[in-house]
Each structure stands twice: as structure tokens, then as C-alpha cells.
Amino acid sequence: MKRLYIAYGSNLNVRQMKTRCPNAKILGTAKLKGWELLFKGSESGSYLTIEKKENGIVPVAIWEIGETDEKTLDRYEGYPNFYYKKDIKLECDEICSGKQCVINAFAYIMHEERQIGVPSLFYLSTCFDGYDTFCFDKQILVDAYHKSKELYENDR
Incomplete structure (x- = not known):
């Protein structure tokens, strides 16, 4: 069974995804409207997550994955303890056809009680590589870094 997966962080890195999920295929790109990027995590590290934010926009890639790939991602993302899954409806620009379509896909979202951190x-760098591949506006990633860093320093 195939599922559509929304990548917004290190899984935008095609080389990494192909190693992790060899059967995954890039379906297209999209913009998550009403969301923002933040770095959160634990003592072992900080990673990207998305949170609701009015007028926010997060560029994403849509991967088509199979059951084995999803199980691999579940382990990598620390599902269900670190991240949970959320189904999201969004407009996707298909890479092969160039057409726009409305899809239902899932994203991993870090549990909200996790603390802001600095990656x-x-x-x-892995995330920036993905942004380069998909020609996403890197300023969105830079802004998430600065906002998370500022919040982290203010909490100390």
C-alpha cells in the first residue's frame, strides 16, 4: 500500500531519503499554508518540526512511500514517542506532469511539549541541501533557525 508523505526537514535531502527509503519516489512539491518551522528536541539534539501559525508557509516535498519505507521512517523519526503523524490536505505541484492536484498526505510533527533548541x-546543512535540490527559499529555514535560537536563549 502506497502513502504520501510530507517532508520539510532533513528528508528533503534526496540522497539521504534514497538511502533510508530506497523505494520512495518524489511526487511533487507544495506549500503548507498556516504552518511554520521550528527547531525543537531533546538533550540528544534539535530537529525541525512544524506548528500551526496564521499566515505561515512551509515549503515541502511530497514523497510516495510504501509500507516498508514508512516503517523505516517511523523508527528514524521516533514515532510515536518523539513525533506523531498528522494527515494534512494540501495542493501539490506534480513534478512529472506539472499539474496541480489536491492530495491527502501525512507529516511527522514533534510533540508540542518538546523544548525549543538549536540544531x-x-x-x-542536510536541510539546506534539500532546500537547494527543490529550489526552496532558504530564508524560511534561516528564519526558523534564528527564531528557535532566540527563543532557546531567552529560556536559559
Whole structure:
């Protein structure tokens, strides 16, 4: 059974995804409207998540994945303890056809009680690689980094 998966962080990195989920296929790109990026996590590290925000926009890639790939992602994302899954309806620009279509896909969202944090440079670089691949506006990622860093420092 195939499912559609919304990637917004390190899983935008095609090389990483192909290693992790060899049967995954890129379906297209989209913009999550009404969401924002934040870095959150635990003592082991901080990673991207999305949270609701009026007028927010998060660029995403849509992957078609099979059951085995989804189980691999579940382990990688720490589902259900670190991230949970949420189905989201959105408009997608298909890569092969160039057509727009409305789809239902799922995203991993970090549990909201997780603390704001600052990511490692390696993780940030992996995310930037994905933004380059899909020609996304890197300023969105930079803004998420600065907002998370500021919130993190204010909490200390």
C-alpha cells in the first residue's frame, strides 16, 4: 500500500531519503499554508518540526512511500514517542506532469511539549541541501533557525 508523505526537514535531502527509503519516489512539491518551522528536541539534539501559525508557509516535498519505507521512517523519526503523524490536505505541484492536484498526505510533527533548541550544523546543512535540490527559499529555514535560537536563549 502506497502513502504520501510530507517532508520539510532533513528528508528533503534526496540522497539521504534514497538511502533510508530506497523505494520512495518524489511526487511533487507544495506549500503548507498556516504552518511554520521550528527547531525543537531533546538533550540528544534539535530537529525541525512544524506548528500551526496564521499566515505561515512551509515549503515541502511530497514523497510516495510504501509500507516498508514508512516503517523505516517511523523508527528514524521516533514515532510515536518523539513525533506523531498528522494527515494534512494540501495542493501539490506534480513534478512529472506539472499539474496541480489536491492530495491527502501525512507529516511527522514533534510533540508540542518538546523544548525549543538549536540544531547541529550537520543537521542544518542536510536541510539546506534539500532546500537547494527543490529550489526552496532558504530564508524560511534561516528564519526558523534564528527564531528557535532566540527563543532557546531567552529560556536559559
